[in-house]
Amino acid sequence: MTINPQEVSTAQLHGIMLGAVQPRPIAFASTVDANGNVNLSPYSFFNVFSANPPVMIFSPARRVRNNTIKHTLINARETSEVVINVVNYDIVQQMSLSSTEYDAGVDEFVKAGLTPVDSVKIKPPRVAESPVQFECKVKEIVELGQEGGAGNLIICEVVMVHVNDEILDTNGKIDPIKIDTVARMGGNWYCRSKDAMFEVPKPLATLGVGVDALPDHAINSDILTGNDLGKLGNVEAVPSREEVIAFAKAEQLPVLKIKEKHSRAKELILKGEILEAWKILLL
Numbered sequence: 001m002t003i004n005p006q007e008v009s010t011a012q013l014h015g016i017m018l019g020a021v022q023p024r025p026i027a028f029a030s031t032v033d034a035n036g037n038v039n040l041s042p043y044s045f046f047n048v049f050s051a052n053p054p055v056m057i058f059s060p061a062r063r064v065r066n067n068t069i070k071h072t073l074i075n076a077r078e079t080s081e082v083v084i085n086v087v088n089y090d091i092v093q094q095m096s097l098s099s100t101e102y103d104a105g106v107d108e109f110v111k112a113g114l115t116p117v118d119s120v121k122i123k124p125p126r127v128a129e130s131p132v133q134f135e136c137k138v139k140e141i142v143e144l145g146q147e148g149g150a151g152n153l154i155i156c157e158v159v160m161v162h163v164n165d166e167i168l169d170t171n172g173k174i175d176p177i178k179i180d181t182v183a184r185m186g187g188n189w190y191c192r193s194k195d196a197m198f199e200v201p202k203p204l205a206t207l208g209v210g211v212d213a214l215p216d217h218a219i220n221s222d223i224l225t226g227n228d229l230g231k232l233g234n235v236e237a238v239p240s241r242e243e244v245i246a247f248a249k250a251e252q253l254p255v256l257k258i259k260e261k262h263s264r265a266k267e268l269i270l271k272g273e274i275l276e277a278w279k280i281l282l283l
Contacts, residue, residue: 010064010149015186018044023183023191027058028085028095030116030124031075033104038116038125039071040098040108042087044184045151054158056084056134059144059151067148071104073141076154080138081122084156085130088180089192094129121159131167131179135160201234208234218281223262228269232278239278247279256283 005013018024027046031039045059060070076082087095091114098108109116109125116125119135126133136156144151169175177194185191211219211233218224218232239247247253256264261280268277 010147014064014149018184019186022185024185025181025183026087026095027056028087028098028127028130029058029060029072030083030085030109030127031072031081032079032124033071033075034078036123037105038107038109039075039104040112040114040127041070041072042095042099043072046084055139056136056156056158057153058084058156059153061151062145062148064148067146069152073152073154074104076138077141079123081124082136082138082154082156083119083122083124083126084134084136085127086132086134086179087182088131089182089194090180091127091129092182092190119160126162131164131181132174133162134158135162203234204236206236208236209238213238215281217258218262218265221262223259223266224269228266231269231274232281235274235278239275239282241282244279244282247276248283253280253283256280 003013003016008016024044025046027043029041029043033039041060043058043060045061046057048054048056060073062069072082094112094114098112098114100108100111102108102111108114109127115128117128117133119126119133122135122137126135134156136158138154139157140153140155142153142155144153163174167174167178169178176197179193181193182190183193211229214229214232219229224232261283265277265280268274268280
């Protein structure tokens with residue numbers, strides 16, 4: 001399917017974009033208006049963009065159905081302050097409830113049963129139940145359009161961070177299992193990070209040899225996947241011919257057909273024996 005954004009409805013394009021760009025982290029934004037009334041609402045157009053200065057950006061988009069704007073955006077314009085609260089599994093249902101479009105002045109903390117905690121440097125309260133809270137000053141708001149569905153980038157500089165000690169590991173770092181964050185998918189779907197985690201070692205600082213160093217039959221294999229090839233490419237050096245021969249003798253390997261090499265290599269890769277997989281492929 002190929003889609004020209006100019007030839008589909010905004011609602012259809014919105015669904016495709018959100019269904020494809022996932023999972024998305026959630027900015028649970030607490031703000032106050034000029035009169036001090038509190039608002040709390042989640043946004044999945046969100047990420048961190050800089051550490052020095054520490055900057056996060058989230059985007060309350062104009063409503064597709066009627067082109068109105070969110071209270072969060074109005075408050076950010078009026079006061080230039082926002083707390084971005086991290087959402088974990090323990091509060092995901094309350095977070096969802098807070099997205100109900102209550103009238104201006106209605107306190108979503110009360111409606112969602114969440115606990116407000118005074119911030120240190122800004123007026124909007126933090127969500128006590130959130131594992132990490134970022135007090136932010138709004139640096140700039142960038143309007144991306146005037147029609148329904150248009151985003152408004154709220155560029156926030158972090159001025160204070162609060163981390164629940166219970167989510168830290170023994171080294172004082174945030175434990176990805178303990179924090180138990182959730183992320184937005186398409187439609188009604190979310191994902192829970194600790195149930196979906198897997199580890200990918202970073203590329204070697206000494207430079208991996210790359211997939212192109214593999215023999216063509218391995219690169220074009222119907223058995224080895226792209227992930228298999230990526231692991232094979234992340235070795236510092238290709239085994240020498242002498243190492244390959246010594247390995248074959250030690251293992252008493254018979255003459256293998258190409259697909260047999262690929263199958264055996266895949267088994268070794270699954271066990272983490274990457275150099276041995278290389279030697280099989282180079283036989």
